[in-house]
Amino acid sequence: MQIHKHRPAFSAISLLAFRAQRFGPEILFPCLIVLLTFLMGCKKDAGLEAIETDANGYVCLKCSAKLYTDRKVFMGSKCPQCSEDTLVEVVGYYCQKDNHLTIRARRGDRQGPICEKCQAALVNAMKDPHEKDLKAWGATKVKG
Numbered sequence: 001m002q003i004h005k006h007r008p009a010f011s012a013i014s015l016l017a018f019r020a021q022r023f024g025p026e027i028l029f030p031c032l033i034v035l036l037t038f039l040m041g042c043k044k045d046a047g048l049e050a051i052e053t054d055a056n057g058y059v060c061l062k063c064s065a066k067l068y069t070d071r072k073v074f075m076g077s078k079c080p081q082c083s084e085d086t087l088v089e090v091v092g093y094y095c096q097k098d099n100h101l102t103i104r105a106r107r108g109d110r111q112g113p114i115c116e117k118c119q120a121a122l123v124n125a126m127k128d129p130h131e132k133d134l135k136a137w138g139a140t141k142v143k144g
Helices: 008-023 025-040 046-051 131-137
Strands: 055-060 066-070 087-095 100-105
Touching: 055 100, 055 131, 066 131, 100 131
Parallel strands: none
Antiparallel strands: 055 066, 055 087, 087 100
């Protein structure tokens, strides 16, 4: 006897397909509804996607140094360039009008988020930047 290890969704779909073959067309329509429900439920959550990142970005509020580290490495508040306690994490704000990611300090900046490209106010647009975004912003990698 062969044992197959499938994910629960695929096991349920296989079972429904078997039942549809066995019982005929009267169960085919409910099987299709269940199949479509499984397929539509496999989207990635936009909220989780916004906070998933592969790097941590920082900016110094005094000397404006832009730095980033690997995802598992975190820096304190002391800037490695000016040695002041003014280093803060950065966050991105995604503009849907022009597909631009504006990166700025998470706190300590009194101005509200505005797109650097089109100057539109960015509301409910927070997104953690990835390593490629931080590099494009001009940040340099710091080893932990």
